[in-house]
Amino acid sequence: MKRYVALIIAIPLSAYAIYSFLNTPKKAAKPIAPIAIDVVPVNSKFATNQKAPQPIDMSKDPITVKNIEPAKTSIPEHFDAINKLSDDAKAILKNAKVLPTDLNNEAYIEFDLPTLKALKMGDNFDLAIPQSAETYTAEITSVSEASNGDKSIFGQVTGIDGHMHNTVLTVGKDAVYGQFTTPNGNYVFESKGKYGWIAAKRDLYKSHIEHDTSSLSPNTQKGVDVFAPKKDENLTN
DSSP states (O other), X not given: OHHHHHHHHHHHHHHHHHHHHHHSOOOOOOOOOOOOXXXXXXXXXXXXXXXXXXXXXXXXXXXXOOOOOOOOOOOOOOOSSSEEEOSSHHHHHHHTTOOOSSOOSOEEEEEOHHHHHHOOTTOEEEEEEXXXXXXXXXXXXXXXXXXXXXXXXXXEEEOTTSOEEEEEEXXXXXXXXXXXXXXXXXXXXXXXXXXXXXXXXXXXXXXXXXXXXGGGOTTOOTTOOTTSOOOOTTOOO
């Protein structure tokens, strides 16, 4: 009897358990984001016609690398006068074999050739004397040009003593030479191209031969050196 009662109870419970299992909702699966795939069409005809790259024969066509130099910018030379000190002039003149061997207390200079060639009557120009660290200004009184193209420039310098002093310089095709008289004495200068020297005339040896610039002066009296120091009339012999 008890057995039948247990079956009667067990059958409904089993049926309910089966029903609950079959009707329980399943959890929704986590959505998976789609993966984008780019499909690149291939031109099969183009790909078929392409050849594999050939190896490079370096012996037939070597690759050379050229050194590219930076652009050179020309810096204009600075002159405070028609001349300035030069560290290169002595060696250049010596190599050209035009440097006199009898110089004494000379200074080596570089001339401003473009300015010298452009000078005309009425202009002023400055000449620096490195030995005394002085600069003198000359006013051009006349300009003459020789048949060979040499240009001679004559001028006067007003000294601190109020006296007028003569100066003359000649600009040739490849040389500059002349004399410049100051209250402190007479200076001579010569150059080869733009490089030259300047020295006091009193410091030169007697054997030194200068360019005769005084003979070109239109105001030069025959046999009179316009650059010779003036004698003081108050002095007695």
